[in-house]
Amino acid sequence: MAAMPAQNDLEPTTPAFVIDGDVLDGFVHRFRTALETHWPHSILSYSFKTNSLPWLISYMREKDVWAEVVSDAEFDLALALGYTPDKIVYNGPVKGREHLRSALLEGSIINLDAKREVTWTAELARERPEEELAVGLRVNWDLEALRPGESTTGEEGSRFGFHIDNGDLGRAIAELTEAGVRVAGLHMHRNSSTQSIGVYEASCSVAAEIIRSRNLDLSWIDVGGGFFGSVEGSPTFDDYVSAIRRALEPVLDPDRTRLIVEPGGSLIAVPVEFHASVLDVKQIGEHTLVITDASRTDIDPLFRRRRGYAVRLEAEATDTLPRQIVAGFTCMEEDRITRLTDAPALTVGDRIVFSTVGAYTMSYQSSFIEFLPAVHVRQGGSLTEVRRRWGVMDHLQGNRWLREGRLTGAADQGTATP
Ligand SMILES: Cc1ncc(COP(=O)(O)O)c(C=O)c1O
Known part of the structure; x- marks a missing residue:
């Protein structure tokens, strides 16, 4: 899955997590102040x-x-x-x-x-x-x-x-x-x-x-x-x-x-967002399915979340649709992330930002179909990448066969043939 480029300096290429450093500072400060007070x-x-x-x-x-x-x-x-x-x-x-x-x-x-x-x-x-x-x-x-x-x-x-x-x-x-x-x-x-x-x-x-x-x-x-x-x-x-x-x-x-x-x-939880792009839109009968480069494996890894997400949409269109199903990139039918009601009709390249996704997401990181997304920190008006998006060599790290040169061509070509 190719990365979708950023539109401006404060938005990452998708898919990616973004940690808002100022919001995180606020949470730590509030907990510390409560302890210091009581x-x-x-x-x-x-x-x-x-x-x-x-x-x-x-x-x-x-x-x-x-x-x-x-x-x-x-x-x-x-x-x-x-x-x-x-x-x-x-x-x-x-x-x-x-x-x-x-x-x-x-x-x-x-x-x-x-x-x-x-x-x-x-x-x-x-x-x-x-x-x-x-x-x-x-x-x-x-x-x-x-x-x-x-x-x-x-x-x-x-x-x-x-x-x-x-x-x-x-x-x-x-x-x-x-x-x-x-x-x-x-x-x-x-x-x-x-x-x-x-x-x-x-x-x-x-x-x-x-x-x-x-x-x-x-x-x-x-x-x-x-x-x-x-x-x-x-x-x-x-x-x-x-x-x-x-x-x-x-x-x-x-x-x-x-x-x-x-x-x-x-x-x-709150200081972290996930930025995704729309890759495809399908009309299946009366249902509009919006396929993205996010997945539940990124932001709902236990597939337990019932309530939807607070999302911010950066959409080209101004006309709205009563209902759109936002789905992930994986091959699982259940990889339907959320449903949007009366939201702008999404088209390829639009950005969807899911909020409050910092807890029990990255720590259940998945290598299902794609490897780990990048992570950025936004602070003081700039965006810094703190983890790059993982490629196949990251996935292969620590692999004994690779160390012993038994994964033919892995280091050169990014592919592994055991
Ligand atoms: C022993 C212990 N401490 C702290 C936590 C953190 O809990 P939370 O993320 O709900 O603050 C957990 C989570 O299950 C835990 O098991």
């Missing part, structure tokens, strides 16, 4: 999984936003992009033993999620009694019971962390304490379908009960991510953090216990 002794960390574009991670590090990672691979990515271990929050259910051990010794904030991680931590504490090891525990709690209809899991409950009532949490605390490890934190993250303040009040009430009943002296309380992020809408970051403070103040001292937040989508 819980100055806090850590703003960024959830790598939401979008781990190297430019974005470097941006966060330069803004002094910590890394929140959930795998050895993400941990290594943080180090590769200049984070030091003491600015990394290490969560997730699949930490490797060696990474966990070095993170424990090098000052990362770690929230354990699995029984084997408890065992490995206790082992290390016994081997190195001179080290004062401290960890947090991810809590498995019943959001659905406290906020019916707001969880994403329904009655089945969450699969993460140590359950409060089945003995898992108590056993983890006992094993760690016996080995001389301090239980220094609780990790309460839950995704919700509503992103309501009530979800955070519920998580804080569960945390408060654990702190009281087990007499914990915590260095951190991690409320996770899952916040709503919009420029004007509510709840605001300020609303969330003030509610969290109100709920936790009775059981801990905000000057001693750090509040950790791990926003992902609420920081990066």
